[in-house]
Amino acid sequence: MTSTSDGLGPPSPPGAMEWIRKNLFSNWYNSLLTILGATVVYFTLINIITWVFNTADWRPVTVAPLLYLVGQYPREELWRAGISLLMVTFLVGMSWGVWKRYVRAFAIFMGILLGILAVFPLETTTITLPIRVFMLINPFLIYLGYRIGRLQSVHGRHVATLWLITLLLIPLVILPGFENSSLLPKVPTTVWGGLLITLLLSVGGIVLSFPIGVLLALGRRSSLPVVKLFSIFFIEVVRGVPLVTILFMFSIILALFLPSESRIDRVIRALMGTVVFSAAYTAENVRGGLQAIPPGQVEAAKAMGLKNFHITILIVLPQALRLVIPTIVGQFISLFKDTTLVYIVGINDLLGIGNAVLNLNPEFVRLQMEVYLFIAVIFWVFSYFMSYASLQLEKALGVGER
Amino acid sequence: MSEQNKDDQPIVIARDVHKWFDNFQALKGINMEVKIGEVIVIFGPSGSGKSTFIRTLNRLEEHQRGTIIIDGIELSHDVRNIERVRREIGMVFQQFNLFPHLTVLQNITLAPIWVRRWSKEKADEIAMQLLERVGIPEQAQKFPGQLSGGQQQRVAIARALAMQPKIMLFDEPTSALDPEMIKEVLDVMVELAKSGMTMLVVTHEMGFARAVAHRMYFFDEGLIVESGTPEQIFKDPQQDRTKLFLSQILSH
Numbered sequence: 001m002t003s004t005s006d007g008l009g010p011p012s013p014p015g016a017m018e019w020i021r022k023n024l025f026s027n028w029y030n031s032l033l034t035i036l037g038a039t040v041v042y043f044t045l046i047n048i049i050t051w052v053f054n055t056a057d058w059r060p061v062t063v064a065p066l067l068y069l070v071g072q073y074p075r076e077e078l079w080r081a082g083i084s085l086l087m088v089t090f091l092v093g094m095s096w097g098v099w100k101r102y103v104r105a106f107a108i109f110m111g112i113l114l115g116i117l118a119v120f121p122l123e124t125t126t127i128t129l130p131i132r133v134f135m136l137i138n139p140f141l142i143y144l145g146y147r148i149g150r151l152q153s154v155h156g157r158h159v160a161t162l163w164l165i166t167l168l169l170i171p172l173v174i175l176p177g178f179e180n181s182s183l184l185p186k187v188p189t190t191v192w193g194g195l196l197i198t199l200l201l202s203v204g205g206i207v208l209s210f211p212i213g214v215l216l217a218l219g220r221r222s223s224l225p226v227v228k229l230f231s232i233f234f235i236e237v238v239r240g241v242p243l244v245t246i247l248f249m250f251s252i253i254l255a256l257f258l259p260s261e262s263r264i265d266r267v268i269r270a271l272m273g274t275v276v277f278s279a280a281y282t283a284e285n286v287r288g289g290l291q292a293i294p295p296g297q298v299e300a301a302k303a304m305g306l307k308n309f310h311i312t313i314l315i316v317l318p319q320a321l322r323l324v325i326p327t328i329v330g331q332f333i334s335l336f337k338d339t340t341l342v343y344i345v346g347i348n349d350l351l352g353i354g355n356a357v358l359n360l361n362p363e364f365v366r367l368q369m370e371v372y373l374f375i376a377v378i379f380w381v382f383s384y385f386m387s388y389a390s391l392q393l394e395k396a397l398g399v400g401e402r
Numbered sequence: 403m404s405e406q407n408k409d410d411q412p413i414v415i416a417r418d419v420h421k422w423f424d425n426f427q428a429l430k431g432i433n434m435e436v437k438i439g440e441v442i443v444i445f446g447p448s449g450s451g452k453s454t455f456i457r458t459l460n461r462l463e464e465h466q467r468g469t470i471i472i473d474g475i476e477l478s479h480d481v482r483n484i485e486r487v488r489r490e491i492g493m494v495f496q497q498f499n500l501f502p503h504l505t506v507l508q509n510i511t512l513a514p515i516w517v518r519r520w521s522k523e524k525a526d527e528i529a530m531q532l533l534e535r536v537g538i539p540e541q542a543q544k545f546p547g548q549l550s551g552g553q554q555q556r557v558a559i560a561r562a563l564a565m566q567p568k569i570m571l572f573d574e575p576t577s578a579l580d581p582e583m584i585k586e587v588l589d590v591m592v593e594l595a596k597s598g599m600t601m602l603v604v605t606h607e608m609g610f611a612r613a614v615a616h617r618m619y620f621f622d623e624g625l626i627v628e629s630g631t632p633e634q635i636f637k638d639p640q641q642d643r644t645k646l647f648l649s650q651i652l653s654h
Contacts, residue, residue, distance in 0.1 A: 299462055300499035300558075304513035304565060305488035314512065318503050 060357050060364045061374045062122050066131075067357060068374075071193015071348050073175075080177070080184070081196065082134045084170045086141055089114065091166060093142035094159050097149020102392040106385060107146065111139035167207065171200055189267040193348035195378065197267065201349065202336040205274035209335075210328075212275065213282025214321075218312065220287055231283070238280035243338055247273045251345035270342045278335050285327045289320035322397050329390035333383045350375055413438050413473050413569060413600055414459065420467035421454055421624075428454045429465070430624040438568070441601045443611040443632075446621035447647060452604045455621070456571045459602070460491045473568060489517060492562030496574040498554045500546035500561070506533070507542040510561045518565065525564070532560035536590050552583030556590055563594075570594065572603040606651055612636065620644045 014022065024034040061068070070081050089110065096107035118135035148154060175192070177184035192200075219231030238246070250273035251266060258264070264272075293316055301311040321328075343352035354371045358364050364371075414436035421429035428451045436442055444452045457463040458470060461477055461484045470477045472487045500509050510532060511525035520528075533539040536556040538549075546554055555575060562570060572591065576584045588610050595601055595614040605611070611618055611632050618635045620628045620643075628635070628644045639645045 294497075294499075296495060296497050296499040297501065300493070300495060300501070303460055303462060303488060303491070303493040304561075305485050305517045306513060307485070310516050314516065315501055319501075322503065 056370050057367055058370055058374075060360075060367050060371050064126060064357060064360075065122065066126050068194045068350065068353050068378075070196045071353060072191035073193070073196065074187060074191065077177075077185070077187055078131070079134075080174050080187075082131075084174055086134075086137060087166050087170065089138040090141045090145040091159065091163055093145020094149035094154070094162070095145075096142070097146040097151075098154060098156050098159050099396070102396050106388065106392075107142055109385075111142040114138040167203065171204065189265050192267065194353045195350050197342070197347060197349045197352075198336075198339055200267070201271055201274055201339040201342060202332075204271050205278050205335055205339070206332045208271075209275045209278035209282055212279040214286050214317070216279060216283035217286035217290060220283065221290060235280045235283050238276055239284070243273075243277050244341055244344060246277050247341060247345050249273065250276075266345070267347060270345060270347055274335065274339060274342075277338075278331070281331050282328060285324050285331060286320060288327070289322075289324035290316060292323055293319050322394075325390055325394050325397070329386055329393075333386050336383060336386065337379060350378065411438075412436055414602070415471040416455075416459070416468070417470075418468035419455065419458060419465045419470060421451070421458060421463060421465050428624055429458070431468070432624075432626060434619065434626070436569075436600060436602065438600055439598045440616045441595045441599075441614050442603065443615040443618045444602065444604045444621060445606055445608075445611070445618065445647075445651075446627075449623075450621040451624040452619075452621040453573050456573060456602050456604055459569075459571060460488050460493060462493075489565060490568045491571060492565060492567035492569070493571045494555070494558050494562055494573065494575045496577050498546070498551070498558045498578070500554055500558055502546050505543055505545055506538075506549070506557050509546065509557060510564045513561070514564050529560070529564055532563050533557075535563075535593075536560045537586070550583060551579045552586045555579065555583075555587045559587075559590055559594070569600045569602070572601065572605065574604050574606075576605065576607055608636075608648075608652060620647065622647075 025031045066075070066078070070078065073081060092103070092107050092110055096103040114135055115138070118132050118138075149159065174184070175187065175196075176189065177186045179186050216231045216235055219227045220235065222228045222231070247270060250269045254269060254272075255263065297315055297319070298311055301315045306314070340349055340351040342349050343355065348356060354375050358368060358371055412435035414434065416432055416434045419429050419432040420427070430451075432451075432455055434442075444456065446452050454463055458465045458477075459472065465477075473490055475483050475487050477484065477487060500506075501512070504512065507526065507529055510529040511522065514520045514525040514528065515522060530539060530542065533542055536559055538553055538556055541549060541553060541557070546557065549557065559575075575591070576587050579587060584607070588607060591601075591603070591610065592614055603610070603615075615632050617629060618632055619626050620635070620639075620641070622643055628639060628641045635644070636648070639648060
């Protein structure tokens with residue numbers, strides 16, 4: 001502040017009034033536009049707020065909140081979904097402790113959101129006290145995970161391993177259970193639904209399609225003709241077909257060709273379709289990154305005597321993948337939203353549940369607006385955090401990049 | 403093997419080396435022998451094949467006719483031979499080609515750890531000694547993008563030396579540098595030459611050639627036009643093309 005008086009140093013930032021005058025009222029037509037714009041925004045907001053709090057009838061949402069979360073998953077087995085959520089929140093907390101500021105905002109937001117949901121006043125009997133208590137544990141578990149993650153002896157690779165184990169355990173063991181098990185009786189996927197299915201398909205689709213896509217991208221540049229031709233064939237065929245068609249192929253046609261006793265679970269079939277579809281797009285995005293690596297990088301590595309495998313793993317892929325983070329995350333956000341298409345093959349994802357609820361009660365039929373807005377907000381929250389995570393990942397990996 | 407490794411035996415033998423890029427013939431029969439400890443400077447106009455030639459020596463370019471024998475190993479399609487040869491040859495590029503996602507230290511230790519299978523501790527120790535030698539030990543934990551061009555090229559030299567090569571190839575190592583940074587790189591190269599390293603250097607730095615080169619080769623249109631000691635080349639060039647080229651690069 002002292003340096004501005006003698007005319008050296010940078011000029012001090014303009015005050016609020018000056019900023020408003022300069023940017024909003026600099027001449028008569030800008031002033032007119034500002035007033036017009038402010039009026040439009042004001043009335044839109046007023047109308048939305050009035051609609052949300054007075055006009056809208058939120059019964060289709062509040063009458064069965066669990067339906068949106070887990071579908072028809074048996075209520076007496078609901079604790080398994082709860083445990084899964086606790087495992088995830090604990091790991092979010094640990095990630096916060098280990099990776100600090102890159103995860104902080106996400107972890108805090110998640111804790112607050114789950115805390116609010118736990119005490120949110122709903123006129124419903126389905127959300128029982130135990131469920132609320134279960135939800136309320138989550139924020140504390142995030143904090144506990146954070147404290148543990150901050151310990152000296154806990155490293156990023158430990159947390160990464162735990163994530164991997166958890167992401168396998170939840171969909172393969174905890175939620176489906178086993179035949180003839182008393183602790184974890186089998187829950188067929190026909191009763192799974194809602195956000196559970198949406199997350200299962202999108203997280204599963206993302207996690208499985210990513211390595212396949214990377215391999216396809218490398219395969220497309222391979223010097224082995226068979227590998228190269230297969231990769232090109234796979235990528236171009238899948239990219240030339242709409243996702244709906246692929247989902248139909250896997251849901252119906254695959255079942256027709258396979259003997260009936262080897263029936264693959266229908267959610268797995270839908271997941272296979274999603275993975276195949278996403279892998280082809282990932283492959284093309286990664287190929288873009290591979291092409292952006294200057295040939296000098298490979299030459300330098302070759303000149304040192306590194307084997308082709310090591311050159312790919314140590315030099316080319318780390319640089320290429322960093323370049324394509326924004327594109328890949330964009331693609332994954334699309335995939336997340338595209339999973340709503342599975343309701344066409346009879347799987348009740350979040351959107352499918354919404355449609356089912358609308359048909360539940362004749363009074364609900366005219367309440368589409370409320371249901372779809374509710375679902376849209378959920379999708380928006382998840383999508384926004386995916387792009388937020390992408391930015392954090394870029395920052396975390398962008399060290400030293402000029 | 404033992405006979406070829408004797409000091410008077412050539413460590414690099416190139417006989418009648420030909421190279422085509424599609425229909426363009428880049429090398430039209432190059433013959434060269436380099437003994438251990440010799441410093442060779444290769445110069446000539448752009449497109450004369452000088453870079454292509456040294457790149458055939460570690461098989462970054464494949465020669466289509468003729469013979470190349472490095473330290474007793476003939477370069478052919480045998481991948482294991484190529485890998486063996488590359489382990490013995492360090493290379494420094496015009497564009498540095500450092501790995502931007504790795505620190506300076508990681509750049510240097512990468513090949514020793516993955517190719518030579520050294521422990522990280524040993525690789526780190528030798529890398530630090532090399533950084534000391536090229537004069538930038540304090541930059542070890544930085545990323546290449548945070549260094550100046552001259553510092554990057556010195557890291558590249560340290561990286562090539564980390565594999566403890568018998569031969570060093572330099573492909574126009576100072577051409578991409580700002581003038582004030584050329585000297586710091588040349589100083590390192592002069593020190594390396596005086597330590598007895600076998601070097602093949604493509605460069606137009608005639609001061610460097612005069613100071614340390616044992617022999618110079620003038621390339622034009624894929625052929626060796628003239629060769630000799632720096633004394634012969636500078637004082638008494640035999641060919642008109644050599645005279646013309648030297649007058650062009652020395653006149654300003």
